[in-house]
Structure formats: structure tokens, C-alpha cells
Amino acid sequence: MANTTIYDVAGAAKVSLATVSRVMNNPEKVNPETREKVLKVIKELGYRPNAIARGLASRKTTTVGIVMADVSRAATAQLLGGIIDISKKYDYAIKLFSMAENDDIKETIRAVVAEQVDGILFLNDELEPSQMEMCMSLIQDAQIPVVLCNAMYDEKDIPAVGIDYENATYDITKELIDKGKKNIYLATTVRRYSVNFHKIAGYTKAMQDAGLEPLVFRTSGDVSINTLHFQEFIKHNNIEAFIAVRDSIAVSFMNVMIKAGYKIPEDCEVVGLQNTKYAILSRPNLTCVDTPVYDIGAVSMRLLTKFMKHEDIQESKVLLPYRIVERETTKE
Template identity: 30%
Template structure:
């Protein structure tokens, strides 16, 4: 039979009100008595009711996580890292996929508010911050992961996307590539904008200009495959010798397009991804990519959000982590 608060009170020889005060950190309970009650709870394997705790403390110990698409390996790994850290700190996590659409973000924000979540982690691209108004108007704490809104006073955990794009450009230029293309995400995605900017500006500094026609956008694997096919279908000097993809899913689409067009990767076209998800090491060829410290990002954003919830008056923190280039078999010097 499940242990109840009445059992704890009887075993400790105290009132139910005293046990309740210990559970909620309230009332005048001596340290010695508090430790005795906590020890008995542990011995009897007492699990407080989440509903009762929510009613007394106004907290549900539940967090929301908004991501574009949970089927994207990067966001699946982010979700796992957030869930693991949340569980370690005593929180459950509700995950919502928004497809990077403001209307879905607003709808899920309203739903999470109705669920009385304690805070929400935002990993989705948004055009307008008003998509989060159901949360912000109710002062529900939020934090961003892999997205950046530096003008807003909101905690965030990102990597240096500009440096990641720059590292990819340096790698390809040092291999000897001069005709470069970029397969980007939609311009509403702040991280993708910075990756493209880092790649283009670094290439330009090395004397390599990237034509606007060779910068195309796609939002998912199928779109990436289609756009990459257009880039790769040009013959002779029209075809890029290397493509920088702003995430691994787009890079896999480019690999698929190359295979169907009988364009050998990496001999006829090198491909670089971004994220270093689990798929990057199992593609054929294995994918050169810019790695994000996914587990570290997930842990950090949960800690930031919980700190924000517990100390709302303290300044918001913005954590920027360094990327790392992982060289595998999808990049070689261009063929002559």
C-alpha cells in the first residue's frame, strides 16, 4: 500500500501540519525534527503527490520544450538532454513540435500556460516574439536554446554559430575549394543566419566570393534534397565543388541528391554539415560536420531556466559555447 502523509505523521509522532510544513519548507520546524521527518519519508519510500504539491506550492514541477520537429535528430538529442537534466532536478518535460511556425508556437504556448508549467524552453525559430505572448504576459519564465534574441532580456544557451560557419569555410578553402555553395535554413532561423554570415565573410576574406545563386534555403530533408539537386545538376564550372549545409539533416539530403545524380561525394563535391548528430557518423561517406555540444547545451538551459524561476530578480544570463569541426570522409581537395 502506498505510504501517505498520515503514515509519516504517525511514525514521526507529529501532526500532519508539521509534515506538510517540512514538505513545503514552511513553518517553524526545528532542524533536528525536520531531518527526522525527512529520514522517515526516505525509509518509508514516501512519494509526495504532484497534484497536492502543485496546489500548496503553486508549482507543478513541469517544464515545456518547444522544438521545430522532434524527428530532426538534433532536436531529438536536445530533447533527451533537457529531459534527463529536468528529471535529475525533479521536473517532467512536455515536448511540442512547432514546424518553426509562429501560429503553432502561439497555440502551444497557450496550451502550456493552461497546463500550468513552471517554465518553457524555446528551441524553435520565431518571426515575432509575440508568438510567446501567452507565456510572457503571464510571467511564465522562458529560456532559449540554439536560438538567440540578444535584444530581449531572456536567458539563452547557444553556440558561436558565426565561428562554426567560419570553421567550415576555412576547412574547405584550405582543401583548395573555390566554388562554394550554401544550403541554409529559412532566414527566420537566427542560428542559420549567423552560420551563413560566418561562412560568407570568412570566404570573402580569403578572396572567395559566393554567388547569391549558390545560396539556397530549405526547411527539411526533402527540401534539402531538392535544392541540393538543383545545385549539383549544373555541369562543368557551374557546379559547386563543395556545399556547406547549415544542419546535418540538410547535408543528408544533399548526399541523397548527389547519389541519385551520380555525383561522387567527396571526389566531385565535398559536403559539410552542422550539428554532429548521431547520423553524421553513419552516413556513406561519413559526414564532416561542425559539432555542437548538445548534451552540455541541454543541461545548461534547464539550469538557467530553473535559476530564473527561483531567482526572477537576478540578471538573465546568455551562455555561448564553442563549436568544433569534425573532419570525416565527406570532404577532400577538389578534383582537377
């Protein structure tokens, strides 16, 4: 066929452009059955890739795609810090892809695949399980290595790096209970985040183990909104301790309490579940469960590197250690 293009090959073989490219440039990354099918179509159509294009492809830098929902969160910035520092050591190129709440998820993943990335770090933790399943299926069909970075889903076959958020939240809740606190509230977000479900589970288990009623309060991560929520909330509830899934929410609550005349930690102990910059910037300094976010990013990139290099991997689910950092918002 005269002037046969890579699009013709992909269409005839019923595979993606990325798969055709890999067959030509990195055949070892394509399973034998698919590779043979594509090679057969190339032969039948008489496809001859442009020599200059092939030369460029053979010298291309390893590229990692990062799929994320929101870059404005402090924890996301720390994750990216760890990812980028490790990527520099390997001389990787990084491409960022935004997957906002109302975006067409399938089209976003197809766009990532079309960029012919060599691996994917998936930071978006706002998806429903069915949406995550669709994303992973599309990525796996394209035979691109993927690692979930601080996005906690129960699918056992998907490599992931994070901490045990359920145990971490259980530990800090139990610590407050052991001090004699009973009215302990957990503030979470209205929007769905996979890690928050694990935090709620740990908190709930600790409260129920102590024979106490779980008190979950849902609010916004937007300070202008949650400040109004908290102003009404403290009028009608006796709050002995307050745990927030985000440090920014904990600080927002604390500011409302202090402005209303309460003393922290004398009247109410406050805890954040991240240990971001907000914990040190707040007055008083915020007690936190320390999530090693930078390390999660760095380890995620190292794990993805092993997959891209086809190295032996002992454990594809990595849970990093956490610790409780006691500061001024809790009593000794």
C-alpha cells in the same frame, strides 16, 4: 460575494489565472505591486479557495513547459534528451507544447501560461523577430522564467543557451578556402530558422574576407524535394565544396553526387553543421561542425532551474564550445 471563483478574481484584478494561483501558492514569485492588487481583490470579493485544491497545489511538482515547433528533426530529439535527463535529477514534470507554423502564437502562449508551469524552455527557432517579441512579452507579463534553448535571437535580455553559429560556420568555410577551394556553396532551408541566419552570416563573411562570392543555395529539408533540386543543381554548377546547415541535407546532396558519378571528397568536399546521427550513418562518414546539442539542452534546463530558484546568475547568455570533426568527406 457568494461562490466567488478564481476566474472572478482574475477578471476583477485584470491578471491571468496563473498569477492569481501564484499569489496564493507562491507569492514570492509575484512582484509586490501585482501581489497587493490581487490580494486586495481577493479580500473585496471574499474569495475562499477550496481547501482540498489548495492542499494539492501546495504539494505540486515543479513543472517545466517546453515550447517547440517540430519533434521530427534529429537535433530536436537530442535537445530533448539533455533536457529530460536534467529534469529527472530535479524531479520536474515536463509538459510539451507544439507551436506549428500556422498556429495562433498568442493562443499557444496563453495555453502554456494557463497550465501554471513554473518555467519555460523555448525551442522554437522558426519565428520572426516580431513574433518572438510577442511571445516573450506574454511570458514575461505572466512572470514565468524562460530560457531560449538553441533558438538564437538578438534580444539581449532573454536568457539563451547555444553556440556561436556565426563563428563556427566562418571557421569551417575558411578551412575550405585555405585548401584552395573557391566555388564553395552553402545550402540552407527555404523555411526560416533563426540559427540558420547566423550560419549564413558566418559563411558570407568568410567568403567575402577571401574576396570570393558567397554562393547560397536554398532548398527543402525534405529529402524527396531536395533530391530533385540537387539533381538539377549539379548539372549547371561547378561545386568544389558544399556546406549544409543540416547534416541530412548534406547527406542528401552527397548521395546525389555519388549517384551521378562524382567522388567524395576527391571531386567535392562536403560538410554538415550539426554532427547528428546522419553523419556516422552516411557513406562516406560526414565531416561536421559539432554542435553539442545534448549539452545545450542540459545546460538550458540547469540555467532555467537557477531562474526558478531565484539564484544569482552571472551570465544569462551561454555559448558552449564547438569543434570541427574531420571525417571522410573532406581531405586532410
